[in-house]
Amino acid sequence: MRVDAVIPALNEEASLPGVLAELRGRGLRRVVVADNGSVDRTAEVARTGGAEVVHCARRGYGSACLAGLAYLAEDPPDVVVFLDADGADDPADLPALLAPLERGEAELVIGSRVRGEAEAGALSPVQRFGNWLSCALLDRLYGVHFTDLGPFRAITWPALQRLRMADPDFGWTVEMQAKAARRGVRSAEVPVRYRRRRAGQSKVSGNVIGSARAGAKILWTLARAWPR
Numbered sequence: 474m475r476v477d478a479v480i481p482a483l484n485e486e487a488s489l490p491g492v493l494a495e496l497r498g499r500g501l502r503r504v505v506v507a508d509n510g511s512v513d514r515t516a517e518v519a520r521t522g523g524a525e526v527v528h529c530a531r532r533g534y535g536s537a538c539l540a541g542l543a544y545l546a547e548d549p550p551d552v553v554v555f556l557d558a559d560g561a562d563d564p565a566d567l568p569a570l571l572a573p574l575e576r577g578e579a580e581l582v583i584g585s586r587v588r589g590e591a592e593a594g595a596l597s598p599v600q601r602f603g604n605w606l607s608c609a610l611l612d613r614l615y616g617v618h619f620t621d622l623g624p625f626r627a628i629t630w631p632a633l634q635r636l637r638m639a640d641p642d643f644g645w646t647v648e649m650q651a652k653a654a655r656r657g658v659r660s661a662e663v664p665v666r667y668r669r670r671r672a673g674q675s676k677v678s679g680n681v682i683g684s685a686r687a688g689a690k691i692l693w694t695l696a697r698a699w700p701r
Contacts, residue, residue, distance in 0.1 A: 474550075474551040474552050474571070474574065474575065475502045475550040475551045475552070476500065476501050476502060476550055476551065476552045476553075476554060476571065476627075477501065477502050477503050477504070477505065477545055477550040477552075477553055477554070478496065478501050478503075478504045478505065478553070478554040478555070478556065479505050479507060479538060479541035479542065479545070479553055479554070479555050480492065480504065480505070480506045480507065480524070480541075480555075480556060480557070480558050481507045481509055481534055481537030481538050481541065481555075481557070481558065482506050482507065482508055482509060482511065482515050482519070482537070482558035483508075483509040483510065483511055483515070483532070483537070483558075484511045484512060484513045484515060485511070485513075485515050485558035485559060486511070486513040486514040486515045486517075486518050488558060488559050488560040488670065489506070489515060489518050489519060489522065489558045490518050490521070490522050491560050492556070492558055492559075492560050492562075492564070493519070493522030493523060493524055494522065495563075495564040495565070496564045496567075497523070499564060499567050499568075500567075501554070502550060503524075503525055504523065504524040504525065505524065505525050505526075505527060505541045505544055505545060506519035506524045506525070506526050506527075506558070507527050507529050507537035507538065507540045507541040507544075508526055508527070508528050508529065508537075509529050509532055509533070509534075509536065509537040510528075510529065510530055510531075510532055515558075516528070525544070527540050527541055527543075527544040528540075529541075531641065532642075533641040533642035533643075534642055534643060534645050535638070535639075535640040535641045535642050535643075535644065535645035535648075536641040536642065538555060538638070538645055539638065539639075539641070542633065542638070549630045550630055551629060551630060552571065552574055552627055552628065552629055552630065553627065553628055553630060553633060554567065554570065554571075554625075554626070554627045555624060555625070555626050555627075555628075556624060556625045557624045557625070559670035560668065560670060561595060561667055561668050561669065561670050562584070562624065562625040562665070562667070562668075563665065563666040563667070563668060565666070566584060566589075566625070566663075566665040566666060569663045569664075569665070570582050570584050570625065570626070570627045570663055570665065571627055572663070573661040573663065574627060574629060578659070578661060579659045579660055579661035580628065580629045580631075580632035580653075580658045580659045580660070581626065581627070581628045581629075581632055581649070581650075581653050581658050581659070581660045581661070582626060582627045582628070582660070582661050582662070582663060583619060583621060583622075583623055583626050583650065583660065583661070583662045583663075584621075584623045584624075584625035584626060584662075584663060584664075584665035585619075585620045585621040585623055585662045585663065585664055585665060586621050586623050586665060586667035587601075587604060587620040587621045588620055588621070588662065588663075588664040589664035589665040589666050589667060590664075590666045590667070591666070591667040592667065592668045592669050593669075594669055595667045595668055595669045596667060599688075603687075603688050603691065604620070604621050604622055606692075607622055607647055607691050607692075607695065608620055608621065608622070610692075610695045611647070611650060611651060611654070611695065614651075614695060614696075615651050615654035615655060616654060617650070617653070617654035617660065619650055619660075619662060620662060621662070622646040622647050622650065622691070623646070623665065623667075624646060625665055626646075626649070628649070628658075632653070632658045635656050635658060636649060636652045636653065636656065636658065637652075638652070640694060642690060643686065643687040643690040643691060644690045644691055644693065644694030647691050647694050647695055648694050651694070651695060651697075651699070652699055655699050655700075655701055656699075656701055657701075
């Protein structure tokens with residue numbers, strides 16, 4: 474499989490070099506860093522680390538992911554892997570994430586931090602509760618069972634086209650999982666390790682306002698009804 478990675482990044486110059494170093498030698502065709510308006514050296518260290526950089530002026534996690542996908546569309550891969558730039562996702566889990574796709578068992582694979590090993594403090598109580606509530610609602614509203622909305626995930630390019638992703642910010646991950654259930658995209662979960670971020674503060678879980686905004690957007694996204 475031709476596998477490309479998309480890494481949304483906002484002011485992650487300290488942690489991004491380590492992420493890119495850990496991704497080397499893991500069979501990726503290319504790594505695209507979607508710079509979401511950073512005011513530090515994120516773009517520079519991304520290029521130095523061997524990544525291709527696409528700039529996304531509109532702030533938002535989903536906006537950065539969409540910019541990365543638009544860039545890949547010129548020469549699409551078979552599979553896209555998404556992971557964060559903060560060093561919390563462990564690239565050593567990439568083979569496990571891709572295995573269900575390689576075996577033809579799934580088109581979307583979510584790396585579950587809940588089922589895997591999380592370092593102490595890596596997942597806050599607010600994150601754990603939000604994951605539990607969101608996944609319970611996914612089960613109730615869409616009839617699909619997940620344990621996590623983890624950012625480390627892999628999806629085939631044809632499945633992505635069927636989903637027609639649109640959310641520009643915190644609803645991105647749950648939109649993907651809800652639409653996958655709605656549109657018959659075969660999904661799976663694998664346990665993954667989750668580490669404390671390597672530098673800086675989370676834009677979502679690092680403060681009360683960010684957590685509240687993310688939680689509200691996730692719940693609003695879950696309440697939407699998409700056509701099959």
